[in-house]
Amino acid sequence: MKLEKKDIGSWISKAGKTEQIKEFQYAYIKDFFVDVAHASRFTLNQIRQLAAEEYTDRRTRTKEEKLNEDKVNMGYAERIVKGWRGLTVKGLDELIPGTLAEAELQFAEQKKKDPEFKIPPREDILKVEVEFSVETAFEIITNSVDFMSWILDMSGNSEHYSLVAVKKQAEYENLKP
Numbered sequence: 001m002k003l004e005k006k007d008i009g010s011w012i013s014k015a016g017k018t019e020q021i022k023e024f025q026y027a028y029i030k031d032f033f034v035d036v037a038h039a040s041r042f043t044l045n046q047i048r049q050l051a052a053e054e055y056t057d058r059r060t061r062t063k064e065e066k067l068n069e070d071k072v073n074m075g076y077a078e079r080i081v082k083g084w085r086g087l088t089v090k091g092l093d094e095l096i097p098g099t100l101a102e103a104e105l106q107f108a109e110q111k112k113k114d115p116e117f118k119i120p121p122r123e124d125i126l127k128v129e130v131e132f133s134v135e136t137a138f139e140i141i142t143n144s145v146d147f148m149s150w151i152l153d154m155s156g157n158s159e160h161y162s163l164v165a166v167k168k169q170a171e172y173e174n175l176k177p
Contacts, residue, residue: 019037019038019043020037020038020040021035021036021037021038021082022035022036022038023035023036024036024154026147026150027150028094028146029086029087029091029094029095030091031086032084032085032086032087032091033084033085033086034081034083034084034151034154035081035082035083035084036080036081036082036151036154036155037079037080037081037082037155038155038158039080039152039155039156043079043080046075046079047072047075047076047079048067048072048075050071050075051067051068051069051071051072051075052065052066052067052068053065053066053067053068053071070142073138073141073142073148074134074138076137076141076148076151076155077134077135077137077138077141078134080151080155081134081137081141081151083132084132084137085132086129087129087130087132088126088127088128088129088130089103089125089126089127089128089130090126090127091130092130092140093126095140095144095146095147096140096143096144100122100125100126103125104119104122104125107119107120107125
């Protein structure tokens, strides 16, 4: 059987548009695992197209394009971060310092409005799991440089998603004494 160039081209095209998702442990927070989609060129182009905004440069009177940072971050939240497990308020406070303090302030405000409201102890608040949502992912990406950098590293490294990387890892493991 002889492979034709058009067949190979269509395979490559379809593979580039197929979403590949892997779960990775976030190295800096114990038991926090994130489902990350591979940032293929196709996916990155989609994010860029959605985030691009035209404007007219007053000086040159030419139309130019700039990227809306919020739209880029939302694109990553929607197309790259596909879920997580194990993120607690304690972990969230490590990603974005001050989150716990904000939660405590909100509880104090609620107590002022409703005197019968019981403020949970700090230890209990720290253990609360943060459920995944695109909106929460967007806020974390927008407010945590470390998390955004990590997502870019994980999603952009094709070795994490390819069988070649799995083979290399197995070879490496076999070389260990």
